[in-house]
């Protein structure tokens with residue numbers, strides 16, 4: 001099998017501001033027919049420490065132990081007391097469910113890495129994150145085009161600190177990321193229990209849930225920032241994203257008859273740092289929203305399409321699963 005050479009360069013200087021720096025304000029929404037999407041979707045994202053979770057109603061139970069006879073309590077609430085069959089919660093910060101920034105970053109990075117294909121024998125991404133998944137099953141089916149080309153090796157090669165474009169932007173061992181992801185907070189999201197009746201029980205974000213967060217960027221060119229928007233976040237000229245997959249059960253697709261893992265990103269505003277270069281008609285320190293934001297998004301995406309012409313493809317993540 002032919003191995004394609006990954007295009008690598010010296011990583012850019014992290015200590016100075018060049019090109020574009022600023023903050024993207026993003027909303028991540030679970031699909032909802034109520035808001036015009038083709039399907040209703042739930043979302044569950046793990047904290048990675050589920051076995052350490054504390055029952056959310058522990059305080060209530062403790063209070064009731066003082067008020068009621070223990071015998072009666074044990075009869076009615078024994079499941080909660082022993083934790084039998086408890087629902088897996090999502091991470092909660094300040095009483096609100098959150099999608100950890102690391103989960104969003106992994107999602108965006110994998111999508112960008114997997115979108116690159118070779119041009120003239122060379123390819124931009126070493127698949128350091130996106131290649132960690134099997135090339136069979138639904139992941140393999142969706143990303144078959146990106147996975148079919150073998151790469152020489154993962155960054156950085158021994159002895160030399162040269163990295164591919166993706167490792168330069170997202171960071172790698174010994175190299176800081178140029179993108180920082182905040183946690184995405186569900187301000188008005190109330191988790192609902194979903195169960196398949198056989199033991200898998202999740203507290204999940206229902207259709208139409210909105211999680212807001214920020215992605216700060218530094219030292220990116222227009223085409224690179226455009227790539228983050230239209231390939232990483234699957235956002236179009238209007239700032240609204242196409243349906244993409246995220247979180248638990250995204251490939252299995254359903255639990256207890258409910259669709260899982262279909263979300264879309266939306267860009268609400270773009271703020272340039274005072275240390276940034278201007279972007280289109282947007283000056284350093286200014287924020288673009290509304291019509292101005294659409295102009296800026298279009299300029300960024302046009303720049304990315306021109307710079308990376310023929311080096312990427314756009315996968316439909318939702319269609320191959322047979323559930324729009």
Ligand SMILES: [Zn+2]
Pocket residue numbers: 125126127128154155163164165166167168
């Ligand atoms: Zn790399």
